[in-house]
Amino acid sequence: MPNIIVPRPMSGFPELLPAEQIVFNRCLEIVRRTFELFGFAPIETPAVERKEVLTSKGGNEKEIYALARLAAAPGEDASTDYALHFDLTVPLARYVAQHKDKLVFPFRRYQIQKVWRGERPQAGRYRELYQCDIDVIGRGSLSLLADAEMPLVIYHTFTQMNIGPFVVRVSNRRVLQGWLESFDLPPERISAALHAVDDLEKVGAEAVRASLLQKAGLSETQADQLLRFIAESDRLPTDALLQHLRACEGNATFRQGVEELETVVQHMRALGMPETAFKVDLSIVRGLDYYTGTVYETRLIDHPNLGSVCSGGRYDDLAGYFTTEKLPGVGISIGLSRLVLRLLEAGVLKPGAATPTQVLVTTLDPQQLREYLAIAADLRAQGIPTEVYLERARIGDQLRYASRKGIRYAVIAGETEFSDGTVKVKDLARGEEEVFFREELAERMVERLLP
């Protein structure tokens, strides 16, 4: 008898029971189907990249997990060239640069994979999490139509997931960028000011004002002007805001930002995006300097604490570290693990059955096993997930097994049924029973179960 190793949960590595996993997979499937509905093609990159690839953009090395063999072969080093990817953007950049001559551009790809981050685990932080990304990559240039599609994909996805009202907030980084340029600030101060604004929702206007003064070096007048501009914008409905922006004086960057934003809004409407599902919000700038134009964040109205559940934006150059070819693109990323696990905790998403089985064929009379197995085969042939109760047990225990797993129907056949050529079907949700002729069973169950 070996020593028993008592299994303990691993902090930051979420693990679900079957009923929760089924909910998670349903959400994953909605994401996948929606991405495909919009013509995004699946790719999957290895869980690892070469270390030099992952650190090219200057990722936090303390949060990257590298691989080393648990034991080295004699005379060899246990270390490897590989580390686990921490997002799907760096792998995408590497993939596109590596395979670009075999891809057709604009390249529309989706990627749904786990990523790993060596963070200190704390509430809501995961070390292993699913990301669901779409990007459209152009070769040399890319139309703003691509920017307009992104909010629509988010809209379709979250509507189908049935997780309550949400708003996709859209802006264009050039608007505030241009505004700040007119203060004659050097680029690093502009970047600092944008980072400060990015925190607005989290820390409030007073704290942002302090950062604008101290970190970005704005004057008090400039900081107040900027914050007033953002606050006023926030109060205006879309068309009034766009009109207001058009009327503002501004440099070329500002005007380009306003024009792009307006085009994206027009295209979004033409694509069928409802007015209630989006909002132009100039405070959205995304922390990363990587983004250059359109930017998005998405919030669940009833769950503001979750922060943005789907973010992204337009970038001028996807893969500058891996190729000299200019590859502009636009993309979004859904942090699915955090979204689904938090909504499960909050009771917005509710675990149902612990199995995909829809019919349990009970085995009342061991002599009739062959017939029970044939019934199961018939139901499966119609595409109905079916289980046969495997063990010898009283019918009450068999039905209890079905109830505990959340199986909807139980097929019961004993002496009476076999002599009549019938079967009994018990609806365990409603406690009702029906009797069918054996040969019509599969058809009746199809009517009840398949859409």
Next chain:
Amino acid sequence: MPNIIVPRPMSGFPELLPAEQIVFNRCLEIVRRTFELFGFAPIETPAVERKEVLTSKGGNEKEIYALARLAAAPGEDASTDYALHFDLTVPLARYVAQHKDKLVFPFRRYQIQKVWRGERPQAGRYRELYQCDIDVIGRGSLSLLADAEMPLVIYHTFTQMNIGPFVVRVSNRRVLQGWLESFDLPPERISAALHAVDDLEKVGAEAVRASLLQKAGLSETQADQLLRFIAESDRLPTDALLQHLRACEGNATFRQGVEELETVVQHMRALGMPETAFKVDLSIVRGLDYYTGTVYETRLIDHPNLGSVCSGGRYDDLAGYFTTEKLPGVGISIGLSRLVLRLLEAGVLKPGAATPTQVLVTTLDPQQLREYLAIAADLRAQGIPTEVYLERARIGDQLRYASRKGIRYAVIAGETEFSDGTVKVKDLARGEEEVFFREELAERMVERLLP
């Protein structure tokens, strides 16, 4: 401008182009659907386990990838407690032991995940690969019905994948075990003899005979007897073989093995397993001593070099390292990466389109963009994966884009069509064109595209 890091393929970490990825995902989806049809519930465990969990069964430490942070925080160690799992059986054992009070037994689970092995890459060996596992776990005991279901799940899966003829070979380890016990060998020699027989297909009878003599310590007469027994069995059809086995003298283990094998074959037939899809083959013993009863291997008849593409068996005790509770089970595992990638190489599985898009809405007249976007929205509302051509380009270039991606239909509308209230649909596979009224387009495309 940063230094360019030229991306290179990572040996042993397969990566596919979109058209191949679509084939892979289709196979994955067939596996998932079939597992669910038989009532297996999804679970997913983290990619990592604690090192002590992974090494509990004595895995090869040189082939296990451990995680260490790429850089340590000051005063901290970069190493972690975690390593990547190398199969899905150890994680299942840990999962069941950890959560057993929340699971309903018999517990039927499937798990489709990547596993990682620090192997030296060579032809057909992967360091990252997908495994697709099902297991049924009992609490204390488990009926042989569970053993009979496994080949049927394999049969349904591979039939739908359309990868040519295959045979699930079934045996029961107790048959040869009992035969060897009658030679009065100690347990470690019996184990050595079973390992020798496991190599029969790979190395041939002469080499196995040598191993039986040298490693297992059988006499020449015993080795010849055993090999003759296996060879004779191989020539007999199922029922004749079972009859032959019933007539053999043997100890209690042998008789139990024969009886179980016979029961499993009867149940398989009752479940609808075709005679051509399975074969009783006493040379199947599986290398692992972990298996105690029924064992399976699956070969593609036209691709013998692939070896077994789906193997598994019955075990007395799943989680002896993690709990004192006895949890017998039976399971199989499909090595999906090797199967699909090799069949892609062999041309058995053929890459088709490089996108899920079925209709490309071309954008002939930029003034009519709003209408093109509305057409796309209509088609998507019917569930048809649709793309709008994003860039300004001549219609020839737009159609070429569709052809290169393997998109089947292109919607074309210019001056004539807009004034007539029609649209033209070009079938790019057949080179045919049809004209529809704008308002009937979606319906017509549904007829053509959705089953």
